Amino acid sequence: MARRLDQLGFSPGETVRCVLKKPRGGMSAYLARSAVIALRESDAAVIFVRTDGAGTPPPARHIVS
Amino acid sequence: MESKTAVIALMGNPNVGKSTLFNALTGLRQHTGNWPGKTVALARGRFSCGGRDYLLADLPGIYSLDARSEEEEVASQFLRSGLADMILVVCDACCLERGLHLLKQVLELEWVRDTGVPLILCVNLWDEACRRGIRVDLELLQDVLQIPVVACSARSRRTLEGVKQAISESAGTVGSYQCLDFSPHRLAEETVHMETEHFRRLEERLDRIVTGPFTGSLLMVALLLGVFWLTMAGANIPAQFLWDLLFSLEDGLAQGLALLGAPPVLVQLLVYGVYRVLAWVVAVMLPPMAIFFPLFTLLEDSGYLPRAAFNMDRCFMRCRACGKQCLTMAMGLGCNAAGVTGCRIIDSPRERLVAILTNALVPCNGRFPVLTAMISLFFLSGVSGGFRSFLAALFLTAFLLLGVAATLCSSWLLSRTLLKGLPSSFTLELPCYRRPQVGKVLIRSLLDRTVFVLGRAAASAIPAGVLIWTAANLHLGGQSLLAWLTGALDPLGRLMGLDGVILAAFLLGFPANEIVLPIILMAYLQTGTLVEMSDLSSLYQLLTAHGWTWQTALSMMLFCLFHWPCATTCLTIKKETGSLRWTAAAIALPTLLGFLLCTAVHFVCRLLF
DSSP, X not given: OHHHHHHHTOSTTOEEEEEEEOSTXXXXXXXXXXXXXXXXXXXXXXXXXXXXXXXXSSOEEEEOO | OOSSOEEEEEEESTTSSHHHHHHHHHOOOOOOOXXXXXXXXXXXXXXXXXXXXXXXXXXXXXXXXXXXXXXXXHHHHHHHTTOOSEEEEEEXXXXXXXXXXXXXXXXXXXXXXXXXXXXXXEEXXXXXXXXXXXXXXXXXXXXXXXXXXXXXXXXXXXXXXXXXXXXXXXXXXXXXXTTOOOOHHHHHHHHEEESSTTTTHHHHHHHHHHTOTTHHHHHHHHHXXXXXXXXXHHHHHHHHHHHHHHHHHHHXXXXXXXXXXXXXXXXXIIIIIIIHHHHHHHHHHHHHHHHHHHHHXXXXXXXXXXXXXXXXXXXXXXXXXXXXXXHXXXXXXXXXXXXXXXXXXXXXXXXXXXXHHHGGGSOOTTTHHHHHHHIIIIIOTTOOTHHHHHHHHHHHHHHHHHHHHHHHHHHHHHHHTTTOOOOOOOEEEEOOOOOOOHHHHHHHIIIIIIHHHHHHHHHHHHHHHHHHHHHHHOEETTEEHHHHHHHHHHHHHHHTTOOHHHHHHXXXXXXXXXXXXXXXXXXXXXXXXXXXXXXXXXXXXXXXXXXXXXXXXXXXXXXXXXXXXXXXXHHHHHHHHOOHHHHHHHHHHHHHHHHHHHXXXXXXXXXXX
């Protein structure tokens, strides 16, 4: 799974942005390498991100690890 | 190389339009759809340009050459096998960076470096990128990569010439990739220019509505209802017209055959046995299919399906299944065999098995007409006008939702009994919305799906007609063979609210679900009941004359929805799972469910009415 995420652009140094979020443990979708990728909450939880202070809504996120 | 056909491998990320390009180049009709994983197997086709013949291999879309999933395995094995004389890497102009990552991996393959096989980068979906204000600097790209780079929009034939030219120019050349190195991220940054900052603004708004907690479900049901309503409302008039036309030919055909010197028995068999049923199949099945499939293909083309999977994922997660199962179910709606093959997009073997075993619980296009016919014959009497087709659509939607519910319940059950396990992780790509190619969709789905299903129905209706006719006229111990068979099945059928003939028809309909209703009609007609086949309602008279009530019709619909998959699907399941045990399970699961449901409904009806 980590490899697949890496291929899709959830890798160190890249910027991802949450574009869709389902309430109550549903999937959420992220813009990574200009494509929209949906992940389950449990999978998204293992990605470490640092929020971008600029804070354009919804906030941009940096992956640090 | 000069004499033999050059092999070109067509590869790229999922959903960048490889199959569309493949179709445009070869003139073949691979199914395409706007969601990742539509192509799971390898397809090949021939075309020629510049006086040379080429064999084009359409590889499944991949993100990398790691060979983690089945598609990646297929694609990377093909590349490593060294069969390709040229590689055409297709990428999406809107997501160039991902394509470049894959291109880099291809360039790093030892085999590619050693042989210097010619590579072409094809930037597809150019028109769409332009519309969104995305500009790609192709010259810079070509300068850095040192391979031919062409822009194209596979959907419009105009831009194909560039691709063909690049192919004929680089055929037979040897590239040198030894000292080629680039960073996909930086290269994409330098070559892609966005004219507007918020090129996804409209899409994001649309997505909020399509996947909203309330609006999402509402839209899903409304879309289903709308599609079914159009199908039911639009099918009536052509059905009546076809019926009149085909049955007005019946007498002429009988006379013509008699004039040709055919013996009366043969005329009877051919005209009143086979032709009549064929006419019925065409008149009743063709119109709804010809309306439903283009509509459904439009939905598929627009990019809605992955969003539906996104919405439905929570249900599938609860059932410990993969959210992509929603996509394979949608494929099953067209054909269960295709749905089973489509299950390859699910990476986890356990979840893939769950999806395969439950795929037959979604009604395929062979079973749809049975449902529509039963609804319009038995459940809408006394209702007329526009409300009638709306009510019919409501019924159909309810039945489809029942199929979905059954799929979820059986997935839940399987995940806790036979296929124990926790849900695994997966990624689901939500592609851009694309305007469907209306004209193309109409023609393709009419020609491919409708004619295919109808052809299959007709092809199996003829031997089935002969078989039924023979069985009804061969006597054994004072009773016809048909009577023996249906008599033996009758007690079981009665238990389920059906009768022996219906069960026999389902058994004989194993090669193709489309012929179940025709077999029932043939069997009834052979029992000597004379029914004036003047219009569509005469079917109703024929069925009621054999003891059908609305309860029989209900049980029939339930059993039609839940019974063993057709022969083609069973073979596909055997091929995909590689095990007879799982194939047997895939047969037993829906059959058992149908048997239990029908029996329960029958008993409840007996208690209440």
